[in-house]
Amino acid sequence: MIVKSEHDLMQLLDSLLREPKEFWDSFYKEKSNDIPFFCDTPDEHLVKYVERENIRPCHVLELGCGNGRNAIYLAKQGFSVTAVDLSKEAIAWATDQAANDNVQIHFVCENIFDLDLPCQKFNFIYDSGCFHHLAPHRRISYIQLIQKHLANKGQFSISAFKENGKYGGSSLSDQQYYIDRSLHGGLGYNKEKLQAIFHEFMEIEIRDMQYEHLHENEFGLEDFIVGLFKKA
Template sequence: MTGLPWDASYQDGPAPWDVGGPQQAIVRLAAQGGFAGSVLDAGCGSGENALYIAALGFSVLGVDVAETALATARSKAVARRIDVEFVAADALRLDCLGRKFDTVLDCGLFHTFDGEERRAYLESLATVTEHGGTLYVLCFSDEGPDTGPHPVSREELTSALDSSNGWKVVTIEPDRLDTRYHDDGAPAWLATVERA
């Protein structure tokens, strides 16, 4: 919650999940018209997904607890001349942002939480997602060889995203999550979820 362990991941070179560009799943979603209105990238890290989406013309806010990652993201935005905002925020207290978003992206954050934290996290996301808005969750899957750390089963993902905390699952599809340790990405789930 302090962000210190996450910040340490960025201090000696790129973090394992920092692949130097947007996730392929995010590029595909964008090509399919998956983003609309204002966009929140929760757990944005060094900003590659947020920068990619903002470069397409969307208003994007990236949030993370790792100050080193945010500083890197801001430097990239300046160097690339992309208008995007990066701020420090606790994913379990997103209501503190005082804003709502039409599209919310979680790329590699959901699977880092345990069961109780997942519920609190999804409730936090609900406070900043417009009714009828879309949440995308790209997380490590427990299916297939060479899974990433903290893999999630389809059942765990489905049960966390239930209607009692304001969500309606549209689809959960197998995908890949790019890392610096997997040649073609680790097994992942891509969930498309609607804010009820």
């Protein structure tokens, strides 16, 4: 490859670090595996945002929807949802789940950085576990994606591995991932890192995900960090 543009550079770096699409298809194909989020319960902070009216029914873009549990919850609450995932197996699972729950969701099987949503703006963008699987160079693309598709005064939320947590969360330097040619299962974040990365946005909250004393309609895991931000 001859690098002639930013796109070429991103593709080159992706080739060093990105998990291939086939990995995620295999991951989501085995639905019986003991994966905590292979469930039908929405994230606890998402439920709280809706119940406390931090967000109200609007147009939503979900990045990395997996089996659709959060997209389905939002659709049931009256949101208009576009949900994206790289894995065709994840999208098939999510589509079946949505049909069973009789909700309408626009599912898209695509890499989030190859989305073709021309001029489309969303009032809320949600990411449950996609961000920590992105290589450092893709943070730039991620922020560009948020800026492009989030409406003015819109909000976005992420949940990600905490550093050195139970489920992952590598705390290596950004440089080391490229030396090792591995993301070591996913990058870990703390409050200060998220504040630095998303400094262009207004911070509404950054906190640990709750995992104890949850209601039966809430999902939570220890050693995850969640954040809610607003576009000025």
